[in-house]
């Protein structure tokens with residue numbers, strides 16, 4: 001795998017600590033697009049630049065996690081089948097902030113990863 005040279009690669013996956021690539025544009029259902037990416041550990045992330053539409057970001061991330069298999073998406077239960085992490089992004093320092101002190105309308109990274117022992121993962 002070739003690692004791209006990016007200037008904001010200070011971000012690490014919160015699940016496995018691997019360095020993450022900068023979010024790229026991903027085409028979603030209905031012709032819209034969002035910013036996000038994947039980690040080698042199977043985690044996916046969506047970058048919500050203004051923190052306004054976290055609900056949409058959540059749905060986008062679930063689609064990404066399940067490869068746009070929406071029947072599967074709706075069969076998953078949070079905490080039971082997958083883990084969710086919401087991290088505020090400090091664009092000035094280019095790192096994640098404290099998730100507990102998220103400021104309204106600040107950029108947010110939403111991370112999702114299937115639990116390895118979940119029934120959903122076993123069906124692969």
Ligand SMILES: [Zn+2]
Pocket residue numbers: 013014015016017018039040041042043
């Ligand atoms: Zn990872």
